[in-house]
Amino acid sequence: MTATARVETLVEPELDLELDAVWRNRPGFIGWLTTTDHKSIAKRYVATAFIFFLLAGVEAATMRAQLSRPENGILGPDRYNQFFTMHGTTMMFLFAVPVMIGVGLYLVPLLVGARNVAFPRANAMGYWVYLIGGVLIYGGFFVNSGPDAGWFAYTPLSGPEFSPGKRVDIWAQMITFTEIAALIAAVIIITTAFRMRSPGMSLNRIPIMVWASVVMSFMIIFAMPSVATASLFLAMDRLISTHFFNAAEGGDALLWQHLFWFFGHPEVYIMFLPGTGIISSLLPSFTRRSVFGYPALVLSIIATGFIAFGLWVHHMFATPLPQLGQSFFTAASALVAIPNGIQIFCWIATIWTGRPIFRTPLLFAIGSIIIFVMGGMTGVMIASVPFDLQVHDTYFIVAHFHYVILGGVVFPLFAGMYYWFPKVTGRMLSETAGKWNFWLMFIGVHATFFPMHQLGMEGMPRRVYTYLEGTGWGDLNLVASLGALVIFSSVVVFLGNVIHSLRHGAIAGANPWDAESLEWATTSPAPSYNFANTPVVSGRAPLWESGDELPVMTGLARDRQQVLLTTVLDAEPDSRHDHPGHTIWPFIVALTIGIFFITLIFSPWGLPIGTVLGFIAYARYIWPKKSHEPAIVELPRSVPAAEVPK
Amino acid sequence: MRRERIVADVSQLPTVVYGMRNLVSWGTTGFMIIEGFSLGLCAVTYVYLRKNTAVWPPHGTQLPQLLVPTINLAVMVLSLPLALWTKHRAERMERGATRVGLVLSSIVAVVVFGLRLAEFASLHTQWNSSAYGSIAWTILGFQGTLILIDMYDTIGITAIMFLRPESKWYPEVADNALYWIFTVASWIPLYFLIYFGPRWL
Numbered sequence: 153m154t155a156t157a158r159v160e161t162l163v164e165p166e167l168d169l170e171l172d173a174v175w176r177n178r179p180g181f182i183g184w185l186t187t188t189d190h191k192s193i194a195k196r197y198v199a200t201a202f203i204f205f206l207l208a209g210v211e212a213a214t215m216r217a218q219l220s221r222p223e224n225g226i227l228g229p230d231r232y233n234q235f236f237t238m239h240g241t242t243m244m245f246l247f248a249v250p251v252m253i254g255v256g257l258y259l260v261p262l263l264v265g266a267r268n269v270a271f272p273r274a275n276a277m278g279y280w281v282y283l284i285g286g287v288l289i290y291g292g293f294f295v296n297s298g299p300d301a302g303w304f305a306y307t308p309l310s311g312p313e314f315s316p317g318k319r320v321d322i323w324a325q326m327i328t329f330t331e332i333a334a335l336i337a338a339v340i341i342i343t344t345a346f347r348m349r350s351p352g353m354s355l356n357r358i359p360i361m362v363w364a365s366v367v368m369s370f371m372i373i374f375a376m377p378s379v380a381t382a383s384l385f386l387a388m389d390r391l392i393s394t395h396f397f398n399a400a401e402g403g404d405a406l407l408w409q410h411l412f413w414f415f416g417h418p419e420v421y422i423m424f425l426p427g428t429g430i431i432s433s434l435l436p437s438f439t440r441r442s443v444f445g446y447p448a449l450v451l452s453i454i455a456t457g458f459i460a461f462g463l464w465v466h467h468m469f470a471t472p473l474p475q476l477g478q479s480f481f482t483a484a485s486a487l488v489a490i491p492n493g494i495q496i497f498c499w500i501a502t503i504w505t506g507r508p509i510f511r512t513p514l515l516f517a518i519g520s521i522i523i524f525v526m527g528g529m530t531g532v533m534i535a536s537v538p539f540d541l542q543v544h545d546t547y548f549i550v551a552h553f554h555y556v557i558l559g560g561v562v563f564p565l566f567a568g569m570y571y572w573f574p575k576v577t578g579r580m581l582s583e584t585a586g587k588w589n590f591w592l593m594f595i596g597v598h599a600t601f602f603p604m605h606q607l608g609m610e611g612m613p614r615r616v617y618t619y620l621e622g623t624g625w626g627d628l629n630l631v632a633s634l635g636a637l638v639i640f641s642s643v644v645v646f647l648g649n650v651i652h653s654l655r656h657g658a659i660a661g662a663n664p665w666d667a668e669s670l671e672w673a674t675t676s677p678a679p680s681y682n683f684a685n686t687p688v689v690s691g692r693a694p695l696w697e698s699g700d701e702l703p704v705m706t707g708l709a710r711d712r713q714q715v716l717l718t719t720v721l722d723a724e725p726d727s728r729h730d731h732p733g734h735t736i737w738p739f740i741v742a743l744t745i746g747i748f749f750i751t752l753i754f755s756p757w758g759l760p761i762g763t764v765l766g767f768i769a770y771a772r773y774i775w776p777k778k779s780h781e782p783a784i785v786e787l788p789r790s791v792p793a794a795e796v797p798k
Numbered sequence: 799m800r801r802e803r804i805v806a807d808v809s810q811l812p813t814v815v816y817g818m819r820n821l822v823s824w825g826t827t828g829f830m831i832i833e834g835f836s837l838g839l840c841a842v843t844y845v846y847l848r849k850n851t852a853v854w855p856p857h858g859t860q861l862p863q864l865l866v867p868t869i870n871l872a873v874m875v876l877s878l879p880l881a882l883w884t885k886h887r888a889e890r891m892e893r894g895a896t897r898v899g900l901v902l903s904s905i906v907a908v909v910v911f912g913l914r915l916a917e918f919a920s921l922h923t924q925w926n927s928s929a930y931g932s933i934a935w936t937i938l939g940f941q942g943t944l945i946l947i948d949m950y951d952t953i954g955i956t957a958i959m960f961l962r963p964e965s966k967w968y969p970e971v972a973d974n975a976l977y978w979i980f981t982v983a984s985w986i987p988l989y990f991l992i993y994f995g996p997r998w999l
Contacts, residue, residue, distance in 0.1 A: 270821055339828035347821060351806075373828065377836040381843070385936070394925050394932035396843070402850045402929035407843060688805055704802045707809030716808055717821060725808050727815045730966075767950055774954065776962055783965045786812035786819075788889050 167684050170710045175267070175680035178734055186734040188272035189680060190257050193279050195576065197254025200279075201247045204286060206643070208242035211235045213640055216600075220633035222621040232617035233300035234319075238293055240303025241323065244419065245330045246286045248561050249372075252426040253337045255568060256365035258576070260341055262671035262678060263359045265350030265687040267708075267715050270343035271336075272731055273738045273773065278336035280742030285329025288750060292322040299323035302615065304416060305386065307397035307408040312390045321390055321753045327383040328749055331376045338369035338376075348715060349723040350670065351705060352689040359669050359692075360443065363450050364429025367457040368422050374461065375418035382411035391752065406471055413464035420556065421460040424524075425453055427564030428495055431517045434571045435499060437665040438514040439506025442693050445498035452491035452498075459488045469540045478537045485535035489528060496521055512586030516567035519594045520559050527555030530605070545615075548608025554601045566593070566646070573650075574664050578676045579657030585649040592642030599635025603628040668693035673702055686716050727786070737773035744769045813966070816889055820969040823976075830980045833944060837984055840940060841991055844933045848999050855930045855996045860922040862934070862993050867920055870913035871989050874982045877906045881975040881982075888971035893963055896971055900956040903978065907949035914942045921992075934992055941988055944981045951977065 177183040177192060187193065215235050218227040227235060261269050269275050292298055299319045301310035310320045345366045349358065358366075385396040386408070395401035397408050432443050443449065465473065465481040499521060508514060530552040534540045543549060566589070573581050612625050619625050663672035672695055674683055685704035691697040705725065708714045713731035718724055748762025817823060848854050855861065884899030917938060923931035955974050958967055 271825055274825070335832055339825055339832075342828065343821065343824040347824060373832055374835060377832055378839055381836055381839045385843075385932075388925075388932070388936070392925065394936070395929040396847075396932055398929065399850070401927075402847060402856055403932070404847060404850055404929070407846055410846070411839065411843075685802055685804070686808070701801045701803045703805045705806045705808050706804050707807040707811075716811075717815075717819070720818075725806070725811055726819060727812045728808065729821050730813065770950075771954060776958060776964070776967070778962075783814045784810070784812045785814040785891070785965050786816075787891070788816040791889050 164684070167710065168679065171681040171684055172679060174711065174713055174733075177680070182736070183734070185739050186276075186736045188268070188276050188731070188734050188738070190261050190269040190272065190275060191576075191678065191680075191682075193275050194254045194256075194258030196279055197250055197257060197282070200283060200286065201251035201254060204242050204246040205251070207290070208239050208247060209640065209643060211239040211242070213636055215239065216633040216636040218617065219619075219629050221630065222623070222626050223618050227617060229617045230300065233615075234293065234296075234298035236615055237299045237302055237305075237323075238289075241289065241299065241326070243557075244303055244423075245327065246282075246289075248423040248557065249330070249334055249419070250282055251565060252368065252423055252561070253334060253341075255426060255430070255565070256341050256368065257337060259572070259671060260344050260362055260365050261348065262575075262674070262682060263362050263669055264345060264348060264353060265670045265673075265683055265689070266344060266348040267682045268713070268731060269340050270348060271340050273735060274336050275340050275738075277738035277742045278333040278340075280739050281329050281336075281745055282333035284742060284746040284750075285326045285333070288329065288746075289322055289326040292319065297322060304412050305408075306412075307386065307389075307405045308399075310386060310408075311397055312393075315390075318753060321387060324383040324387040324390070325749045325753055327379060328387075329746075331380040331383075332745065334372050334376050338372035341365050341369040342373075346720050347717050349718050350687045350689050350694075351716075351718055351723055351725050353718075353723045355721055356447075357689060357692045358450075360432035360446070360449055360453070361426075361429035361669075364425045364432075364453055367453050368425050371418050371422045371425070371457050371460065375415045375422065378411050379415035382408055382415070385411075387752075392756070406468070409468050409471065410464070413467045414461070417464040417467065418457075418460040420553075420560075421456055423557065424560035425456060427520065427560050428453065430564040430568040430571070431499060431520060432495075433669065434513045434517060434567060434665075435502045435506075436693070437571070437667040438509045438511055438517075439502050440509070441502065441506040442668065442696075443498065444501040444505065445494075446692060448494050449498050452494045455491040456488060459484060459491065463488060466535060466540070469537050470544045482535050482537060486532055489532055492528060496525065511570075512581070512583060512590055513567045513571040515587065515590045516563050516570065519590060520563035520567065522559070523555055523563060523594075523597060524559030527552055527557075527559050531556065543608050545613055546608035547604040547612045547614060550614055551601045551604035551608060554604075555597075558597050558601075563593075566590075569646075571665070572671075573653070574660030575671055575676050575678065577654060577657070578660055579653050580660050580664060581653045581657060582649050585645055585652075589642050589645045589649065592638055592645060596635050596638030596640075596642055599638055600632050601635070603631045603635075607632075663695065668696045670694055732777070735773070737769065741766065741769045741773050814969060816969045816972060820973070822970060823973050826973050826977055830977065834980070834984055837937070837941060837988065840933065840937045841988060844937065844991055844995065845999075847929045847933055848995075850929065854999050855923065856928045859928065859930060861996050862922055863920040864993055865920070866913060867917050867989060867993050870910060870917060871985070873906065873913065874910055874985060877903070877910070878979060878982055880906065881978045885972045885975035888968045888975070891965060891968050893959075896968065897956070897959055897963075899975075900952065900959055900971065903975070904949070904952045904956050907945065907952050907978070911942070911945045911949050914938070914945055930996075937988055937992055941981075941985055944984065948974075948978050948981050 177187040177189055218224050257269060297319050299322060301315050301320055305320060305323060308314055345362050388394040389396050395403040397403045397405050399405060432449055436442050462484040463481060465477060466485045534552060570581050570586055607625055607628050660676045662675050670687055673687055685706050688703040688705055708716055708728060713733050715729050715731060716725060717727045717729050719726050744762060744766040747765060748758055751758030751762060880902055884903055887895035887899050921934050925932050925935035951974055955971055
């Protein structure tokens with residue numbers, strides 16, 4: 153690396169043109185299939201996840217219409233089973249996790265000053281695999297083969313004896329697709345965050361959003377294998393008559409619950425931690441100070457990631473458990489409130505000691521804190537075994553987890569949408585519509601879910617398609633259903649705002665919020681190569697600290713896609729790495745994965761056919777192109793120079 | 799528009815580096831963790847299911863045979879020096895020796911995979927006979943897919959090193975050898991679980 157002391161205004165249009173020629177997507181439909189640009193893929197993740205969010209919302213609204221009065225006839229029991237299973241499955245597997253992955257894949261490279269993610273081809277493949285999984289399950293649903301055993305598909309209900317047909321098989325394979333996509337994205341985000349940061353961005357300067365995405369990714373790596381293993385066992389029990397969950401042959405139905413919840417509880421934090429990252433990222437812009445307690449926030453995120461793996465049995469308090477187990481998991485469940493509480497106090501301190509500007513992103517952030525705290529309070533209540541046994545499988549639980557997920561995932565996500573929309577599109581969302589969006593959603597959430605606490609206390613069970621008049625649950629259910637309408641209308645306002653602002657929104661400029669972090673150093677929207685030169689940072693708020701002049705490093709290739717790798721701890725420049733560029737093969741490999749798993753639902757021939765096709769496609773995917781220039785080689789330190797051949 | 803101040807030039811940084819300095823190694827390591835953890839969950843399932851029957855393996859099931867699995871384990875363990883040797887040759891960018899190591903590694907992977915297929919008969923149970931059979935077959939098959947993937951990778955990178963032997967592929971050869979070491983290491987505890995679990999648990 154050559155140090156130079158030049159100071160210059162960098163107006164080098166030919167550099168931008170050269171880089172754009174190398175990095176930009178190919179034109180037309182083929183460009184859509186071949187892109188490996190993290191921004192294009194991440195936008196697709198978010199848009200696809202949002203479509204699934206709308207579908208799940210329609211399912212929820214239909215269920216609320218059914219439950220709005222006693223003995224209603226909109227949905228029959230079988231259809232209702234499919235609706236609540238699809239709603240939960242969609243929200244968890246096709247919306248919440250993929251949307252947070254999409255946000256991470258979009259922002260992490262921009263926040264760390266990189267030109268793309270690590271492994272861009274794998275990134276493209278992950279998206280296609282996710283899409284295939286979503287299309288598969290909705291294809292089944294639209295032909296009346298939607299899964300109907302609940303989003304956690306408990307055995308033996310989901311086993312071959314009680315769920316004949318292909319409904320649960322489709323569900324199990326959809327799980328496999330989404331797990332593959334999530335695991336690929338997790339490895340990509342971790343590698344990008346640890347190896348592709350701008351010079352100077354040592355671990356203690358990493359933006360909190362990046363930390364949250366990294367912890368989310370580590371959690372995915374240790375949680376998703378559990379549900380993938382469980383769904384593999386379930387699929388095999390159903391398709392080739394293994395006996396994992398068949399008690400008559402030495403299997404165990406509770407094995408499913410352990411494997412599922414070992415994934416399922418961390419899943420809550422996989423969705424929620426990026427939400428906390430979003431809040432910590434936008435607070436400085438709207439309080440005009442750096443976030444309070446950076447070390448405490450980062451350590452809280454990491455602690456939550458660890459503790460989240462010690463809570464899964466609290467979903468199983470109604471199963472036979474040893475008393476010591478109950479006590480341990482009660483304590484662990486209460487313990488997780490501590491790091492989450494620390495985060496909330498840090499946010500309050502930031503707002504309190506700053507100069508808050510109540511724009512829509514901040515409103516959603518504050519709404520998130522209020523709703524999540526309410527969900528957290530009921531969480532502490534049901535961490536207690538005696539209380540949990542009273543309300544287990546009632547609407548109290550439905551109220552609790554909707555407060556947690558809406559407060560911890562949906563509100564931060566909307567805050568993030570309003571905050572980063574200018575960066576993604578170059579235009580601002582309407583502030584007036586944004587406030588309508590916020591207040592309708594805030595009121596709608598309470599109107600829908602608060603009455604459910606009472607309904608649960610009164611004993612109304614989950615997953616019933618109707619109830620009798622004499623139960624007295626009609627009024628509160630009607631309030632909840634009207635609340636759902638209000639939430640629905642808030643989402644319509646949001647959609648209208650997005651559609652209108654895409655064409656008519658105010659032009660944003662590079663940094664409309666006068667924000668502190670690197671994604672705002674480049675244009676809005678960011679060019680195909682993100683940054684023409686690599687930014688150099690010397691603190692946690694690079695744009696506030698660098699004034700009008702951003703220090704940069706030059707020297708990356710202009711004639712091919714090349715990225716800078718830096719060291720893990722201190723982000724010192726270490727090496728350069730060539731990216732393969734845009735290619736169709738990730739899409740084709742994803743198709744072969746689709747053929748493999750979907751054929752397996754119907755025939756064991758999926759195994760040899762899918763394997764052979766996959767191997768052929770992967771060979772083409774990986775086959776090298778000719779290098780552009782002679783490599784500069786640096787051998788491992790363990791190799792004595794005398795041994796290196798000339 | 800924000801001005802930029804050039805403080806350094808990175809054009810002389812290396813483009814071929816080894817170990818965890820190499821980006822691809824991060825991907826390989828990530829998937830080794832994921833696969834290793836998944837195998838660990840299968841092992842936990844094996845132990846969890848053990849409690850459901852009074853005897854293990856269940857009544858009417860013979861103990862697994864040890865001959866073929868033990869031969870395969872021996873081949874795998876004995877192949878470790880070859881993997882390390884290939885890794886070291888690749889780290890020194892010795893084209894001829896690296897190619898020899900890769901060809902031998904490919905042969906070993908094919909032999910191990912063939913023996914793995916033969917191992918299924920040694921279990922003396924079917925996947926659909928009992929939960930014991932189900933988990934034993936699954937562990938054997940799941941770990942076998944790692945061997946299959948490594949076999950595919952090794953043959954592929956051998957072809958690349960003969961047809962397009964550029965310097966950037968040497969770190970990948972070293973990575974591939976590391977993956978084989980992981981494949982063997984992940985199998986050793988599972989071998990004892992599957993073949994000695996029925997005798998000791």
